[in-house]
Amino acid sequence: xxxxxxxxxxxxxxxxxxxxxxxxxxxxxxxxxxxxxxxxxxxxxxxxxxxxxxxxxxxxxxxxxxxxxxxxxxxxxxxxxxxxxxxxxxxxxxxxxxxxxxxxxxxxxxxxxxxxxxxxxxxxxxxxxxxxxxxxxxxxxxxxxxxxxxxxxxxxxxxxxxxxxxxxxxxxxxxxxxxxxxxxxxxxxxxxxxxxxxxxxxxxxxxxxxxxxxxxxxxxxxxxxxxxxxxxxxxxxxxxxxxxxxxxxxxxxxxxxxxxxxxxxxxxxxxxxxxxxxxxxxxxxxxxxxxxxxxxxxxxxxxxxxxxxxxxxxxxxxxxxxxxxxxxxxxxxxxxxxxxxxxxxxxxxxxxxxxxxxxxxxxxxxxxxxxxxxxxxxxxxxxxxxxxxxxxxxxxxxxxxxxxxxxxxxxxxxxxx
Amino acid sequence: xxxxxxxxxxxxxxxxxxxxxxxxxxxxxxxxxxxxxxxxxxxxxxxxxxxxxxxxxxxxxxxxxxxxxxxxxxxxxxxxxxxxxxxxxxxxxxxxxxxxxxxxxxxxxxxxxxxxxxxxxxxxxxxxxxxxxxxxxxxxxxxxxxxxxxxxxxxxxxxxxxxxxxxxxxxxxxxxxxxxxxxxxxxxxxxxxxxxxxxxxxxxxxxxxxxxxxxxxxxxxxxxxxxxxxxxxxxxxxxxxxxxxxxxxxxxxxxxxxxxxxxxxxxxxxxxxxxxxxxxxxxxxxxxxxxxxxxxxx
Numbered sequence: 001x002x003x004x005x006x007x008x009x010x011x012x013x014x015x016x017x018x019x020x021x022x023x024x025x026x027x028x029x030x031x032x033x034x035x036x037x038x039x040x041x042x043x044x045x046x047x048x049x050x051x052x053x054x055x056x057x058x059x060x061x062x063x064x065x066x067x068x069x070x071x072x073x074x075x076x077x078x079x080x081x082x083x084x085x086x087x088x089x090x091x092x093x094x095x096x097x098x099x100x101x102x103x104x105x106x107x108x109x110x111x112x113x114x115x116x117x118x119x120x121x122x123x124x125x126x127x128x129x130x131x132x133x134x135x136x137x138x139x140x141x142x143x144x145x146x147x148x149x150x151x152x153x154x155x156x157x158x159x160x161x162x163x164x165x166x167x168x169x170x171x172x173x174x175x176x177x178x179x180x181x182x183x184x185x186x187x188x189x190x191x192x193x194x195x196x197x198x199x200x201x202x203x204x205x206x207x208x209x210x211x212x213x214x215x216x217x218x219x220x221x222x223x224x225x226x227x228x229x230x231x232x233x234x235x236x237x238x239x240x241x242x243x244x245x246x247x248x249x250x251x252x253x254x255x256x257x258x259x260x261x262x263x264x265x266x267x268x269x270x271x272x273x274x275x276x277x278x279x280x281x282x283x284x285x286x287x288x289x290x291x292x293x294x295x296x297x298x299x300x301x302x303x304x305x306x307x308x309x310x311x312x313x314x315x316x317x318x319x320x321x322x323x324x325x326x327x328x329x330x331x332x333x334x335x336x337x338x339x340x341x342x343x344x345x346x347x348x349x350x351x352x353x354x355x356x357x358x359x360x361x362x363x364x365x366x367x368x369x370x371x372x373x374x375x376x377x378x379x380x381x382x383x384x385x386x387x388x389x390x391x392x393x394x395x396x397x398x399x400x401x402x403x404x405x406x407x408x409x410x411x412x413x414x415x416x417x
Numbered sequence: 418x419x420x421x422x423x424x425x426x427x428x429x430x431x432x433x434x435x436x437x438x439x440x441x442x443x444x445x446x447x448x449x450x451x452x453x454x455x456x457x458x459x460x461x462x463x464x465x466x467x468x469x470x471x472x473x474x475x476x477x478x479x480x481x482x483x484x485x486x487x488x489x490x491x492x493x494x495x496x497x498x499x500x501x502x503x504x505x506x507x508x509x510x511x512x513x514x515x516x517x518x519x520x521x522x523x524x525x526x527x528x529x530x531x532x533x534x535x536x537x538x539x540x541x542x543x544x545x546x547x548x549x550x551x552x553x554x555x556x557x558x559x560x561x562x563x564x565x566x567x568x569x570x571x572x573x574x575x576x577x578x579x580x581x582x583x584x585x586x587x588x589x590x591x592x593x594x595x596x597x598x599x600x601x602x603x604x605x606x607x608x609x610x611x612x613x614x615x616x617x618x619x620x621x622x623x624x625x626x627x628x629x630x631x632x633x634x635x636x637x638x639x640x641x642x643x644x645x646x647x648x649x650x651x652x653x654x655x656x657x658x659x660x661x662x663x664x665x666x667x668x669x670x671x672x673x674x675x676x677x678x679x680x681x682x683x684x685x686x687x688x689x690x691x692x693x694x695x696x697x698x699x700x701x702x703x704x705x706x707x708x709x710x711x712x713x714x715x
Binding site: 056057058060062063064067068126127128131132134135137138139140142143144145146149197201202203204281282285350351352353354355 | 538543556557559574583587589590591609611612615617619648
């Protein structure tokens with residue numbers, strides 16, 4: 001593999017990774033049109049951020065009643081999406097799920113890029129980003145922010161280091177396996193601490209529930225697996241990677257399983273809040289807004305899309321159809337976004353003094369910043385699809401461990417030489 | 418030190434000028450200095466925690482015992498812009514909700530006294546109008562036209578200066594803390610605008626300056642910061658600039674019916690101490706365990 005790559009023109013080797021810049025030269029006009037669209041969106045995002053820095057927080061739709069807005073929704077959402085990819089990648093090593101092996105590089109790259117977008121979202125929300133240094137100088141370990149912030153940073157580094165290990169094959173199968181043992185618990189830790197940011201608040205009844213943590217984990221895994229499935233289809237479509245249909249089938253089985261656990265946890269929470277012997281007025285009143293209030297248009301689709309996605313994937317006769325798999329995945333990725341949004345916004349809609357505020361809708365500046373960040377992530381993925389060697393060599397995925405180890409040896413020898 | 422070490426690793430030693438190598442002595446000296454700094458940093462922490470546990474004044478006369486856990490939390494040993502706490506006071510307030518007519522004069526006085534931007538869209542004090550017969554905060558009204566409705570009752574809510582403040586626990590950068598006299602203060606120069614304290618506060622007492630606070634030149638109170646508050650959190654300070662100089666709060670002064678009593682819990686003869694001893698009092702959201710320093714009586 002390595003030998004073949006070096007012989008091609010336009011390939012540059014950087015810290016042991018073959019970057020195929022030649023593929024960019026042969027890319028079609030459609031590819032470049034998409035890239036320039038992304039760059040334009042990023043430009044708009046930068047302008048919006050500059051507006052925020054010069055005009056202050058008033059250009060955003062957030063107010064005291066909604067102290068957190070789209071940036072926090074996206075933080076939860078991106079952090080969650082990144083988990084699923086990692087779970088799939090980890091299952092290759094931990095549960096010997098060989099069918100997912102071709103996905104490993106893509107999954108880790110996707111996880112790293114998504115966490116990066118989440119962190120950039122925090123920075124672009126701060127009016128004085130340089131004050132973030134106090135997080136390091138005088139941290140308060142009672143605050144869940146310290147844990148989720150540090151976890152996200154370390155997790156991002158782990159993802160990119162892991163990607164590098166997977167691509168270069170340094171340390172072979174053994175090191176890749178050990179990295180999984182670090183990365184997977186860290187992914188769980190990151191999502192737990194993100195859920196803690198909401199759930200460890202006695203002041204906000206809606207969030208103050210221990211079930212928030214498992215809901216975050218399952219929502220994260222489900223949406224992440226769904227996104228990975230979509231991403232894999234796109235990569236296959238543009239010819240960057242190739243997968244077996246059985247891989248997609250396994251992925252959608254996993255997706256259906258996690259979706260139903262996710263919906264089950266949500267149902268348990270709803271039941272606890274409304275059951276006559278357990279209903280507390282503050283909590284019930286706030287959750288009721290999800291069903292009868294103005295937020296119903298954001299939350300009811302979560303249930304409809306979730307159940308719909310599960311129904312699509314549960315059908316044994318249709319499950320293997322790519323169209324069904326993609327539709328279900330898109331449905332659930334959208335559903336989880338709406339879930340994050342309504343969960344965050346509804347926690348604020350009725351404030352601690354019982355005052356209701358009209359629904360939060362992000363302002364143009366917030367939307368442009370968020371789109372800009374999304375474009376940054378998409379741009380990295382788009383360029384990586386051409387430049388990075390994401391395709392896992394055949395022998396790695398098809399053969400048992402010992403052979404994989406052996407196949408790495410000549411590769412390493414080449415690198416040394 | 419680190420620069421030296423990389424240079425000595427990267428280059429042959431003889432090329433280096435005199436004194437540019439990392440000798441064992443310099444290295445040990447550096448380690449010693451670091452250890453010393455860490456130890457020196459630990460001393461004030463130990464001292465302040467010792468003070469915290471001693472807190473209050475011994476003797477049954479003092480009412481500071483009503484606060485279950487009365488220690489300074491996250492107290493970094495620095496006050497913001499104001500005088501140090503003068504003595505061993507524990508500031509508290511008692512609000513008579515039977516007397517309160519919901520006129521909002523305390524709100525107006527507070528806005529003027531504390532340089533709250535007239536365009537900022539918040540006030541430190543929020544007066545809740547509630548139906549008689551229950552303390553139903555969930556169905557309270559903040560936006561009533563004018564007070565004095567005989568079918569309603571009124572309850573002013575502001576920063577409770579909690580003894581166990583969730584906002585202080587939630588601040589990721591220790592930009593807010595509780596001073597020894599019980600006032601929860603904010604360092605405007607340090608606040609990173611994450612707004613987590615707005616989320617953690619069960620009383621809706623914290624407010625963010627989404628716009629630069631604007632006040633007519635003539636109305637600015639020189640004793641209170643103004644421009645420092647842009648883009649950071651602010652809240653009621655028990656009029657720290659007045660009370661630490663021996664005065665009372667602006668809202669207490671402004672109340673036309675004398676519903677507010679402000680004073681020192683450690684002084685057995687203060688109005689608040691007498692009220693807490695002789696009347697049946699309650700606190701808002703007592704079940705949250707935040708130990709508020711504002712009591713209601715009525």
